Amino acid sequence: MEQGQARVTGRERVVAAYKGGYADRVPAYPIAGSFAGCLDGLSIEEYCTNPTKAVRAMLNYYERYQPDIMIAFNDLAKEAEAAGCHVKYSDYVVPSVDRHVLQDDKGRLAKLEIPDPLRDARLPAFLEQCEALSAARLPSGLGAVLVGPWTIAMLLRNPELMCLDTIDDPPFVHELMRFATEYAKRFGDAVLATKIGLSYTDPTASCSLVGPDTYREFIKPYHRELVEYFRAKKIGTTIHICGTTHQIHEDLVDVGFVAITIDLDQQADPGLKVDQLDKLVTLGNQRGVVAIGNVDVTIFERATKPEIEAEVRRCIDTVGKRSRFVLSTSCELPPRANPDCVKWMMDAARDYGRYDRILSAASVPGGAR
Numbered sequence: 341m342e343q344g345q346a347r348v349t350g351r352e353r354v355v356a357a358y359k360g361g362y363a364d365r366v367p368a369y370p371i372a373g374s375f376a377g378c379l380d381g382l383s384i385e386e387y388c389t390n391p392t393k394a395v396r397a398m399l400n401y402y403e404r405y406q407p408d409i410m411i412a413f414n415d416l417a418k419e420a421e422a423a424g425c426h427v428k429y430s431d432y433v434v435p436s437v438d439r440h441v442l443q444d445d446k447g448r449l450a451k452l453e454i455p456d457p458l459r460d461a462r463l464p465a466f467l468e469q470c471e472a473l474s475a476a477r478l479p480s481g482l483g484a485v486l487v488g489p490w491t492i493a494m495l496l497r498n499p500e501l502m503c504l505d506t507i508d509d510p511p512f513v514h515e516l517m518r519f520a521t522e523y524a525k526r527f528g529d530a531v532l533a534t535k536i537g538l539s540y541t542d543p544t545a546s547c548s549l550v551g552p553d554t555y556r557e558f559i560k561p562y563h564r565e566l567v568e569y570f571r572a573k574k575i576g577t578t579i580h581i582c583g584t585t586h587q588i589h590e591d592l593v594d595v596g597f598v599a600i601t602i603d604l605d606q607q608a609d610p611g612l613k614v615d616q617l618d619k620l621v622t623l624g625n626q627r628g629v630v631a632i633g634n635v636d637v638t639i640f641e642r643a644t645k646p647e648i649e650a651e652v653r654r655c656i657d658t659v660g661k662r663s664r665f666v667l668s669t670s671c672e673l674p675p676r677a678n679p680d681c682v683k684w685m686m687d688a689a690r691d692y693g694r695y696d697r698i699l700s701a702a703s704v705p706g707g708a709r
Contacts, residue, residue, distance in 0.1 A: 341374050341415065343490060343640060346430050348363050349350070349453055349479035349480070350367065350369075350409065350410075350478075350479055350481060351408075351479055351482075353367035353408050353410060353479055354367045354368075354408055354481035354695045355481075356663075357630060357663055357664060357665060357666055358598070358664070360482060360629055360663045360664050362663060362699070363696045364695060365689070365690060365693040365695055366656060366665060366666070366689060366693035366695070366698075367408040367409065367664070367666045368407065368408055368644075368666070368668065368685070368686060368689035368690075368693060369407035369410070369411075369668055370405070370407065370635075370637075370668065370669045370673050371411065371413070371485075371580075371601075371637070371669050371671060371672045371684075372386055372401060372407075372411070372413070372673050373413040373414055373434065373672050373675075374387050374414065374415065374416065374434055374546060375392070375672075375673040375674065375675050375676075376394075376397045376684075377394060377675075378430055378574060378675045379401055379679055381402070381683070382397055383431060383567070384429055384431065384432075384433075384434065384435065384675050385387050385429040385435075387414060388414045388415050388418075388435055389462060389463075389465070391465040391468040391469050393466075394414060394465075395472040395473070397466050398410070399473075399476060399603075403478070403480060404443035404683075405683065405686050407480060407549075407686065408481075408692065409480055409481035409483065409666065410468045410478050410480045410482050410483075411474060411483050411539070412470045412473050412483070412484040412485065412493075413484070414466060415427075415434050415496075416434070416435075416487050416543070416709065417435045417437050417495065417521065418466060418487075418690060419455075419461060419463075419486070419495075419524075420437050420440075420441075420464045420477065420492060420493050420496055421437070421462065422455035422460040422462065422463050422495075422496035423452060423454075423455055423492075425437045425439060425440055425441050425496065425601050426438055426439035427619070431467075432439070432675065433487055433675065434576045434672070436461045437495045440495060440496060440497060441496055442497045442498070442516070443497065443498040443501065446497065446509075446516075448494070449496075449512075449515060449519065450451075451468070451542075454519070454522055454523045455526075455527075457527050457529075457530035457531075458530065462662060462666050463527065463530070463662060464530075464607060467530055467531065467533075467534060470484050470505060470534035473519060473536060474535045474536045482537055483537030483539045484539065485540075485541055485580075486524065486527055486538070486564070487541060487542070488524060488540040488541060488566075488579065489517055489520035489521040489523070489542070490517070490520070490545045490558070490559045490564045493516045493520040494506065494544045495511075496516065497516060498546060502516075502548075503550065506554055506557075506558055510558075511558075513558050514558070517562045518562075520562070521562040521565055523568055524540065525566060528540075531569075532573070533577060536670065537578075538575055538577050538578070538647070539578035539580065539599075539601075540562075540566070540577060540578070540579055540580070540581070540670075541579075541580040542559070542579060542581055543580070543581060543671075545559050545581045546581050546582045546584060546585060546603075547583065547586075547587050548577070548582070548583030548584045548606045549583070552588050555588050555591060556588075560591050560595060561597045563579070564596065567595050567596040567597060571596060573707070576598035576599075576631075578597060578598060578600070578601065579592060579595075579599075580600075580601040580602075580632075581600075581602070581603070582603045582671055583604075583605075584603075584614075584616075585603070585616060585618045586605060586658055589616075589619060590623065591619050593627050596695055597633075598630065599630035600629060600631060600634070601632035601634075602616050602617065602620055602631065602633040602634050603616075603627075603670045604634055604670050605635060615658065616633070617634050617655060617705035619641055620660075621658070621659050621662055621664070621665055622662075625663065625664050630662060630665065630666060631659075631665050631666075632665075632666045632667075633667075633669075633670055634655060634668070634669075634670040635651045635652060635655055635667065635670060635685060636669075636670055636675060637669040637674070638670075639651070640677040640682070641672055641676060641677055642678070643678070643681050645680070645684045647685040648681050648685050648688065649684060650688055651685075652693070653688070653692055654683055655667055656689075656693050656698070656703075660702075661698060669685075670675065679708050
């Protein structure tokens with residue numbers, strides 16, 4: 341229905357999926373952060389530090405690809421930076437923290453104050469991006485990507501030390517998680533004031549890094565607190581966690597996230613790998629939760645058109661006639677992804693993801709339809 345027929349907007353596709361229904365096709369979007377800046381000729385540092393240029397780049401990206409969901413997203417280091425960490429920039433990879441404020445002295449936590457989103461470091465610049473995207477009134481779904489409490493805590497402390505702390509000093513981990521959760525709430529409130537949706541990414545909560553038991557003891561209670569805080573304001577929250585997550589899908593649904601975006605299973609043994617998309621879509625349709633994913637983003641710097649199309653088909657065939665699904669990349673696009681790969685993904689979604697094709701197709705054994 342995109343050419344020559346009644347126009348269905350990206351927002352309408354997303355709303356239909358969230359309600360368990362169908363529009364004209366599967367809604368689709370890549371997770372684009374610094375890629376949008378690089379596409380516009382900016383350095384990664386410029387994109388992450390200059391909100392005026394970043395907004396222009398994001399709007400140009402939207403006009404080029406017309407994704408069904410548009411996100412305000414720059415990097416995952418800004419929250420930690422505002423609390424005292426140091427960020428390093430590169431020409432090829434996303435910004436990272438190279439000095440952790442609590443690495444040498446976790447006692448400093450008692451003196452840390454939650455940063456003010458309206459004043460501290462790059463937080464106000466991100467709010468400026470959110471406001472500009474909201475003001476653009478794009479016909480797409482619209483959301484902001486903030487960092488979840490576990491990853492804030494990991495970056496404040498140091499990921500390796502934090503993992504050791506879960507064994508050696510659990511009370512400290514809980515204290516730090518309480519701080520990080522309050523921080524995530526405060527920044528979330530500031531983002532909501534710009535009239536944009538709310539999504540948290542907590543990549544280090546992955547079972548590729550910490551086990552399911554660690555998630556349940558140290559992360560799940562704070563995810564639940566975050567979700568319930570915003571639910572009381574009638575706001576639903578989305579979560580993204582990188583890598584292997586199928587062991588905690590039930591937990592994430594139990595917490596109350598309205599949508600869960602997933603990566604590919606990263607277990608080393610191919611014989612143990614799980615189709616995380618099929619597992620989550622099955623659970624999501626049972627429990628009213630939207631599954632988002634999981635086109636392999638690691639190939640977007642070098643893939644051919646047939647390879648991208650095959651990934652899109654894999655995802656759409658896996659989901660089949662089920663709803664509560666949004667097609668997306670498995671994680672953030674590499675800053676230097678091939679722009680053609682992004683186009684090929686969206687083109688394939690518009691063609692192969694048509695519901696007139698999907699719903700009229702005969703079911704095929706093995707999950708594909």
